[in-house]
Amino acid sequence: MARTTIHDIAKELHTTAATVSRALNDHPSISAATKETVKATALRLNYQHNRAASSLRSGKTYVIGVLIPSAEVSFFGSVIHGIEKIAKSQGYNVLLFQTNEQYEDEVQGVQTLLQSNVDGIIASISKETIQYDHFLEVKRRDIPLILFDRSLEGLDVPSVMINDYKGAFMATEHLIEQGFTRIAHISGPQHISIFHERLKGYVDALAAHGMKIDGDLIMYGKVTIDSGRTCAEQLLQLPSPPDAIFAAEDFTALGALQAIKESKWPKPGQIGLVGFANEAFSAYITPSLTTIDQQTALMGEEAAKIFMDLSQKGKKPDLPPQKIVLEPLLVQRESSIKRKPKKKSIP
Amino acid sequence: MARTTIHDIAKELHTTAATVSRALNDHPSISAATKETVKATALRLNYQHNRAASSLRSGKTYVIGVLIPSAEVSFFGSVIHGIEKIAKSQGYNVLLFQTNEQYEDEVQGVQTLLQSNVDGIIASISKETIQYDHFLEVKRRDIPLILFDRSLEGLDVPSVMINDYKGAFMATEHLIEQGFTRIAHISGPQHISIFHERLKGYVDALAAHGMKIDGDLIMYGKVTIDSGRTCAEQLLQLPSPPDAIFAAEDFTALGALQAIKESKWPKPGQIGLVGFANEAFSAYITPSLTTIDQQTALMGEEAAKIFMDLSQKGKKPDLPPQKIVLEPLLVQRESSIKRKPKKKSIP
Numbered sequence: 298m299a300r301t302t303i304h305d306i307a308k309e310l311h312t313t314a315a316t317v318s319r320a321l322n323d324h325p326s327i328s329a330a331t332k333e334t335v336k337a338t339a340l341r342l343n344y345q346h347n348r349a350a351s352s353l354r355s356g357k358t359y360v361i362g363v364l365i366p367s368a369e370v371s372f373f374g375s376v377i378h379g380i381e382k383i384a385k386s387q388g389y390n391v392l393l394f395q396t397n398e399q400y401e402d403e404v405q406g407v408q409t410l411l412q413s414n415v416d417g418i419i420a421s422i423s424k425e426t427i428q429y430d431h432f433l434e435v436k437r438r439d440i441p442l443i444l445f446d447r448s449l450e451g452l453d454v455p456s457v458m459i460n461d462y463k464g465a466f467m468a469t470e471h472l473i474e475q476g477f478t479r480i481a482h483i484s485g486p487q488h489i490s491i492f493h494e495r496l497k498g499y500v501d502a503l504a505a506h507g508m509k510i511d512g513d514l515i516m517y518g519k520v521t522i523d524s525g526r527t528c529a530e531q532l533l534q535l536p537s538p539p540d541a542i543f544a545a546e547d548f549t550a551l552g553a554l555q556a557i558k559e560s561k562w563p564k565p566g567q568i569g570l571v572g573f574a575n576e577a578f579s580a581y582i583t584p585s586l587t588t589i590d591q592q593t594a595l596m597g598e599e600a601a602k603i604f605m606d607l608s609q610k611g612k613k614p615d616l617p618p619q620k621i622v623l624e625p626l627l628v629q630r631e632s633s634i635k636r637k638p639k640k641k642s643i644p
Numbered sequence: 645m646a647r648t649t650i651h652d653i654a655k656e657l658h659t660t661a662a663t664v665s666r667a668l669n670d671h672p673s674i675s676a677a678t679k680e681t682v683k684a685t686a687l688r689l690n691y692q693h694n695r696a697a698s699s700l701r702s703g704k705t706y707v708i709g710v711l712i713p714s715a716e717v718s719f720f721g722s723v724i725h726g727i728e729k730i731a732k733s734q735g736y737n738v739l740l741f742q743t744n745e746q747y748e749d750e751v752q753g754v755q756t757l758l759q760s761n762v763d764g765i766i767a768s769i770s771k772e773t774i775q776y777d778h779f780l781e782v783k784r785r786d787i788p789l790i791l792f793d794r795s796l797e798g799l800d801v802p803s804v805m806i807n808d809y810k811g812a813f814m815a816t817e818h819l820i821e822q823g824f825t826r827i828a829h830i831s832g833p834q835h836i837s838i839f840h841e842r843l844k845g846y847v848d849a850l851a852a853h854g855m856k857i858d859g860d861l862i863m864y865g866k867v868t869i870d871s872g873r874t875c876a877e878q879l880l881q882l883p884s885p886p887d888a889i890f891a892a893e894d895f896t897a898l899g900a901l902q903a904i905k906e907s908k909w910p911k912p913g914q915i916g917l918v919g920f921a922n923e924a925f926s927a928y929i930t931p932s933l934t935t936i937d938q939q940t941a942l943m944g945e946e947a948a949k950i951f952m953d954l955s956q957k958g959k960k961p962d963l964p965p966q967k968i969v970l971e972p973l974l975v976q977r978e979s980s981i982k983r984k985p986k987k988k989s990i991p
Contacts, residue, residue, distance in 0.1 A: 395724065397725075409707055413739065
């Protein structure tokens with residue numbers, strides 16, 4: 298039996314092949330009712346949409362490739378939802394590649410997405426990446442490339458970030474306003490700009506409030522639970538330990554909280570703790586974690602919108618690439634509340 | 645300037661084009677030292693590996709497509725790590741598509757992966773899916789299709805599941821052994837076999853211990869935090885409320901824990917709670933959650949191994965598809981400990 302074509306569907310419904318094609322492709326000019334009728338008929342006639350042929354005609358695959366460091370971090374999951382929201386509204390699908398924070402995997406990921414003929418790539422750089430030849434190949438092919446959250450110096454492409462400096466300043470200032478006076482910071486690798494920016498925000502907030510910067514209170518962790526725990530253990534053992542910790546991200550804060558819980562003092566509630574990222578778990582741990590929200594869904598939406606703009610313009614113009622900087626939000630929960638010491642009851 | 649070919653690299657290194665090709669493709673017969681030399685030379689000569697051409701020759705893309713319901717559930721992230729481990733060892737890359745638990749997205753996902761010419765698809769079915777025409781297209785093309793965790797009745801393909809019945813039986817029996825006597829169960833949609841199996845495991849464990857099955861203590865939730873909270877609130881308001889809850893998965897358990905914390909009684913520690921899935925957060929909440937581990941990494945590895953087998957055999961033989969059933973593991977934490985009531989001190 299011959300393969301069903303859109304012409305067969307059009308004949309059956311006394312309409313044109315163009316209308317059938319648009320309905321099958323969810324074109325906005327076609328009513329929902331018509332789309333439904335066309336799709337039901339296509340199903341009944343066992344029509345197989347030949348996307349490959351359709352792609353050859355348009356030169357598009359309607360697929361956006363997204364490179365993420367880890368599928369196990371809810372931050373990235375949330376950004377993906379934002380990307381998907383915009384992508385779907387424009388008839389695009391999203392393929393994901395996980396780099397596991399490894400440079401080699403990221404190179405493989407770029408190659409795999411290019412090989413899949415994606416129409417564009419939205420990426421967050423892995424922790425390990427310090428050079429970007431693999432991304433230059435994307436630029437060379439005139440495929441839109443947009444970075445989010447983490448970018449690379451020198452790779453001149455559009456990006457959507459949050460104001461990490463300001464987020465860290467807000468987090469530190471919040472602890473100061475709560476009455477904490479010896480505030481430590483557990484940072485991350487300093488070649489990654491977001492961690493360096495957060496360190497600067499911490500330092501400047503202390504300075505702005507006339508507080509001393511104490512090198513003993515600044516640790517450089519590895520952005521993991523274990524590393525957060527180890528750093529906090531060292532801080533608590535200082536001759537003059539901190540009364541609050543600002544961790545550069547939530548997994549580090551979670552490790553620090555474990556160290557606090559396992560130590561003889563201070564108990565949670567006696568030491569202030571703020572994280573960064575508003576990871577899914579941060580609302581559910583005890584005490585719930587005060588943290589900085591990065592407007593993740595919005596970040597994904599903005600990145601996808603830049604892609605749509607570049608995609609519709611075709612060849613990119615010689616304008617400087619768009620840099621969007623989102624505002625961080627303080628999410629105040631239990632971990633940063635300063636409790637007044639209980640008065641001893643007189644016997 | 646002419647494009648660098650593998651012949652140019654071979655000439656430069658006084659070796660054969662076949663050796664260069666194997667080295668660039670990480671073939672196991674080539675030593676690490678040779679691979680390094682070849683890759684360095686390729687980089688120096690600005691060689692661009694033409695994967696598309698390579699694919700045309702072999703008929704393979706060396707890409708496995710993975711369909712997951714959600715990138716925000718750590719269960720799936722962990723399975724993906726298992727898949728990637730095996731895939732990478734065999735020179736394959738993994739592309740992910742998130743279905744958001746929607747049937748329509750799943751259909752789009754299958755089409756997108758087929759359009760990307762993946763060599764095989766490993767999938768977990770979305771909660772909404774009740775028919776499987778889109779997967780029949782994969783079978784029709786003789787592309788290996790392997791399901792994990794959630795399968796569909798009637799779709800006769802290889803699968804890797806865990807023994808959900810046994811996991812639920814173990815969870816319930818654990819609560820019985822702790823001394824709880826009115827054990828409630830918050831289940832999920834019953835058209836999804838894993839939730840039906842877990843309900844059966846719960847019922848049979850009670851029966852095996854001579855305990856009554858009380859319909860009031862069985863709730864049907866929606867597998868979300870909110871739904872878990874609502875179901876638990878209703879259970880706690882029963883004239884004769886439960887003294888323990890077995891939730892069909894960890895997000896439901898998390899919602900139930902919130903309801904328990906917000907209620908006047910019982911306090912956490914006075915009511916037993918067990919989840920299912922060993923989600924990342926379950927170790928970090930307070931009390932930490934007793935749950936059933938599903939051997940996620942192993943599940944991914946086994947699914948990928950089936951793909952490799954089918955892929956190497958080429959056309960699949962007329963044998964019944966392989967069904968692997970993994971053993972669940974009880975992870976005992978704080979939430980299921982039955983505390984003895986404190987004796988009142990005599991004044």
